[in-house]
Amino acid sequence: MKKLFLIAGLLGFSQLFAQQNDIEITPDNSWLKAGVTAGIPVGDASDVSDFNLGLSLRGQYLFTPYIAAGVASGYNHFFGKEGVDDFGIVPVAGFLRYYFEPSGFFIGSDVGYGFLTNVDNNNGGLYVNPQVGYHNRDWNFYAFYQNTFAEHDFDIQTVGLGVTYNIRFK
Template sequence: MKKKTFVLVIIALVTVGFSSMAQRVDRTNFKAGIHAGVPFGDISDFSNFEIGLDLGYHWGVSELIDAGISTGFMNAFINNDTVDFGPVEAQGDFPNIQYLPVAGAFRIYPTYDFKLGADVGYAIGINDGNTGGLYIRPMVGVNISSTTELNISYVKISDDYDFSMAALGLLFLF
């Protein structure tokens, strides 16, 4: 129940924030890209690699700040060896761990080519037994052209276990 309430509060805050910014919007950006990550924390015991899709839409609040929404898809590949994690100890094929993040996003631009920011929201668990959790993704990005961004990020999902990873991503701006 607490998770559903949290998701509804995040969605309400994002909606109110965007409607209040509507008068100040001077630019918009649709962003799509991919990222690859190396898990650590609890998940690193049974996964060595993650790959994902990033989608977002940002509105210019000022020359230095963007705010928006983000989503995507994340898939951590499981090593299908013996799994000994919490109450689970078994052998066999286990599904990859998959999330669909839904978040509010903000970016600060100290210079045109450099940005700092974060996505904060909820990661919906897709595979069986995955309940999802609070999603936090701080990032640093660098423009490598006027329509392409290279970024590094830290992903943290507070689930029944610690899903943490470092990721390198490539975004295309439209």
């Protein structure tokens, strides 16, 4: 069922891009977002980790002044508790965002696959990362809830804060 949601989400992203016939990439509608995150594991993940740090990289295209889509990746490092090795998640996802104003609040979510690192017998699973935050022309500050529905019924969940800087194409 999780794979079905992943496929449906990816098809939805591809249809959104396909409907745009005359896409022109400009500094006003497209940019990279590079950032950092910090979180506290919850649920199953809190049994094996107390803290996580991450790096993120996103490519965004603004379809209208209010709706954006793109691709997201990065690395989230979970620091293992005593006797547990550190592990990580490498997400490969698409994302949608809705900006209420040119500067102000936004909501959005990443949907894709989270690949696990340094975990035996578990490759990863469906990755979702809903966010709510504040943005301006250069910065995004947000709160997030991240969940990777990993194999063998092990969900890796974390809540935290993130910040990204917009790198404009010239």
